[in-house]
Amino acid sequence: KLVIIDSIQTMYSEEITSAAGTVSQVREITSRIMRVSKGHQITTIIIGHVTKDGNIAGPRVLEHMVDTVLYLEGERYFSYRILRSVKNRFGSTNEIGMFEMQNEGMIEIKNPSQILISDREDNPPGSVIVASMEGTRPLLIELQALTTPSVFGIPKRAANGIDYNRLTM
Known part of the structure; x- marks a missing residue:
């Protein structure tokens, strides 16, 4: 039921x-x-x-x-969703599920790393593949460091997809 x-x-x-x-x-x-x-x-x-x-x-x-609080996270214009547990009285909160919204409904992504790095060119400048942990799941993601010379005394740092405070460490 x-x-x-x-x-x-x-x-x-x-x-x-x-x-x-x-x-x-x-x-x-x-x-x-x-x-x-x-x-x-x-x-x-x-x-x-x-x-x-x-x-x-x-x-x-x-x-x-x-007993359990789950967040279904995703970007508006993309079909991918992450199911994340932030509270679970009967199990771990260190796990995520990754899904893709398709015509049939939400379909599990069995190998998220393959999706996360699939559009990557061969060895582009300023880009590297890194392993990141989401709970107990290792994910391969592309990390880009795109820089340009600055005419200002203190350069501006911007981040997308990562916490700005972690970037400044």
Whole structure:
């Protein structure tokens, strides 16, 4: 048995006087869903939407109540998605799943390194293949260091796809 609720922020109980999406509503609705799900052994997926900043929309009470929190990450104009666990009471959070959205639905990418370096030319200048760990999964990725001479005293550093603070270390 499986139940999918999309989205918890829109559900409400008439017994609670506050609006849908408030702390009291999310707590009450989630509590009821969990009671029924556990009582009847129903696997339940509660979808909570995220803000543009990547944070769960609305109160954070939902994260504390559930057993697992998963993020489905991806870029708008690309078909690839990463499923990342940020909380898991019954297992590791050091794993990711990589998928591609196709006509049939989301298909697992069995060898993500092959996809991540497939468009690479042979030995382009300023580019190298490096091994990076995502949880316990090693990934081969292309790292580019593109530089130009600067006429300014302090050159500008910019990063795409890597945390700027890590770049400046």
